Amino acid sequence: MKQERFDAIVIGGGPAGAAAGAVLASKGRRVVILEREKFPRYHIGESLLPYCYFPLERLGLIEKLKASHFPKKYSVQFVSTEGRLSVPFYFFQHFEHDASMTWQVLRSEFDQMLLDNAREKSAVVLEETTVRELLRTNGAVTGVQAVSTGGSSVQFHAPVTIDATGRDAFAVGRNGWKVRDPYLNKIAVWTYYKGAVRDPGLDEGATTVAFVPEKGWFWYIPLPEDMVSVGVVAEKEYLYRDARELETIFQREVKNNRWIEDHLAPGAQTGQYFVTGEFSYRSRYCAEDGLVLTGDAFSFLDPVFSSGVFLALRGGEMAADAVDEALAAGDVRAERFADYGARLCEGIEAMRKLVYAFYNPRFSFKEFLMEFPQLRGDLTDCLIGNLYRDFEPLFGAMAKFADVPAPLPHGGAQKKEAGNLSGHAAD
Numbered sequence: 001m002k003q004e005r006f007d008a009i010v011i012g013g014g015p016a017g018a019a020a021g022a023v024l025a026s027k028g029r030r031v032v033i034l035e036r037e038k039f040p041r042y043h044i045g046e047s048l049l050p051y052c053y054f055p056l057e058r059l060g061l062i063e064k065l066k067a068s069h070f071p072k073k074y075s076v077q078f079v080s081t082e083g084r085l086s087v088p089f090y091f092f093q094h095f096e097h098d099a100s101m102t103w104q105v106l107r108s109e110f111d112q113m114l115l116d117n118a119r120e121k122s123a124v125v126l127e128e129t130t131v132r133e134l135l136r137t138n139g140a141v142t143g144v145q146a147v148s149t150g151g152s153s154v155q156f157h158a159p160v161t162i163d164a165t166g167r168d169a170f171a172v173g174r175n176g177w178k179v180r181d182p183y184l185n186k187i188a189v190w191t192y193y194k195g196a197v198r199d200p201g202l203d204e205g206a207t208t209v210a211f212v213p214e215k216g217w218f219w220y221i222p223l224p225e226d227m228v229s230v231g232v233v234a235e236k237e238y239l240y241r242d243a244r245e246l247e248t249i250f251q252r253e254v255k256n257n258r259w260i261e262d263h264l265a266p267g268a269q270t271g272q273y274f275v276t277g278e279f280s281y282r283s284r285y286c287a288e289d290g291l292v293l294t295g296d297a298f299s300f301l302d303p304v305f306s307s308g309v310f311l312a313l314r315g316g317e318m319a320a321d322a323v324d325e326a327l328a329a330g331d332v333r334a335e336r337f338a339d340y341g342a343r344l345c346e347g348i349e350a351m352r353k354l355v356y357a358f359y360n361p362r363f364s365f366k367e368f369l370m371e372f373p374q375l376r377g378d379l380t381d382c383l384i385g386n387l388y389r390d391f392e393p394l395f396g397a398m399a400k401f402a403d404v405p406a407p408l409p410h411g412g413a414q415k416k417e418a419g420n421l422s423g424h425a426a427d
C-alpha cells in the first residue's frame, strides 16, 4: 500500500480544514488536506459574520472577496410573525472598520477559494480522497487510511492530524464522543428562489430572520445571480405535525409569515428541497494524543446567528497555531491542546447563550436593550463575532430575563491517566 509522510494531516477541505491547512503551510509545515468531494461542491451556510474578516485577512483573501460577485451584507433585520420588519441593524453603526461589511457567499465558490488558497500556500490538497480510518501507534493517532474514488488505498502518516470533517464529525462518530445539546434540537428545511424580492439600497444584501409560530424562524439570504437562499428552522414535531413532504412543509410555513410570502411571490422556486436534523452538539473532547478537532467536526451550534463559518475559520486558524506550537515542542499529546479547547469553547459558549435567549419565549432583545441600553455594544460584539472578550455584564443582565445556560462541562482535551484509559476532560 502507498504510504506518505507529512508534518500534519487535515481531514476535510471546508472552511475549517482549508484555513488550518493554509496557516500550517504558511508556517512552512508539510501539510496534506484530504477532501472527500471534488470541489466546487454544494454546501449550506451562506451568510458570513463581520468578524470573518480577520481570519480571511490572515489568509490573504480580503481583496478576492471584495472583487467577488457575492452580495455585500451590511445588516441583519428581523421580521415579526405578523410580517412587520424591524429597523435593520447596520454593523457600521457599531464599529468603523472594513470588517463592518461582510458577504453572503455561494459556498461552492467560497470554499473553492479557500481550498485554492491553501494550495497556493503549498498545502498538498487531495480531493476525492475519503478518510476511512485513524491509524494509531501506542494509543496515539499517527496517521490515517484513505481511499481515492478510483478505489486505491493510501496511508498518510504525520505526528498530528486535524479532523475538520464538518457535521460528518469523523472522530466524534468513531470515538463515540457526540454529546447533543440538551435543549437546542431544531431541524431545518430549505430551498432556493430565483427572482424573489431584494430590498433596496444598503439592505439588498441583508440577512433577514423572519419569525414563524413556536419560536421557529426563516432565513432569507440574497445570493449572486438573483438567487435567494430561504429556509425554515423549528422543532421537528412542529414542522412535521401534519405533513412529511418537504415541499408541503416549506410552503405551509411560507404562509405563516407575510413578509416571506410577499418576498417570494414574484420568484420561482428552483432545485430541490433540503432537510437537516440533529442540530446542536459538541464533542466530549477537542483532542486526543495526535488528533485535534475543529469546526463542525468539534461542535455545531444552531445557525440562527450565522456563526458556523466564523467558528470554522477561527477554529481552523487556532487549531493550526496550536498544532504548529505542539510540533515545535515535539509534544502532540492531548494535554497540549487543553488551552485550544478552552478558548474554542469560550467563543462557542458566548454564542450559545445568545441562541438560548433567542429561543426563550420570555426573552425579547428589544425589551432587553430598553432596560439595558448601555449593553448594546456588548450584545453587538457577540452578534458580529467578537467573541473572545468578557461578556459577564451582558449575560449577567440577560439572566434577569431568561435562563442563561451554564457552560457545557465537556469539550476539553482528553487526558489519559493510569487505570483510566477512557480519559476525562483536562480542563
Ligand SMILES: Cc1cc2nc3c(=O)[nH]c(=O)nc-3n(C[C@H](O)[C@H](O)[C@H](O)COP(=O)(O)OP(=O)(O)OC[C@H]3O[C@@H](n4cnc5c(N)ncnc54)[C@H](O)[C@@H]3O)c2cc1C
Pocket (backbone or CB within 6 Å): 011, 012, 013, 014, 015, 016, 017, 034, 035, 036, 037, 043, 044, 045, 046, 047, 048, 049, 129, 130, 131, 132, 164, 165, 166, 167, 168, 170, 188, 231, 276, 294, 295, 296, 297, 303, 306, 307, 308, 309, 310, 312
Ligand atoms: C441549515 C444550516 C444553515 C446554516 N447557515 C449558516 C449561515 O448562514 N452562516 C454560517 O456561518 N454558517 C451556517 N451554517 C453552518 C455552516 O454550514 C458550518 O458551520 C460550516 O460549513 C462548518 O465548516 P467546516 O469546515 O467545519 O465543515 P464543512 O464545511 O462541512 O466541511 C467539511 C468537509 O469535510 C469533508 N469530509 C467529511 N468527511 C470526510 C472524510 N471522511 N474524508 C475526507 N473529507 C471528508 C466534506 O466533504 C466537507 O467538504 C449552517 C448550517 C446548517 C446545517
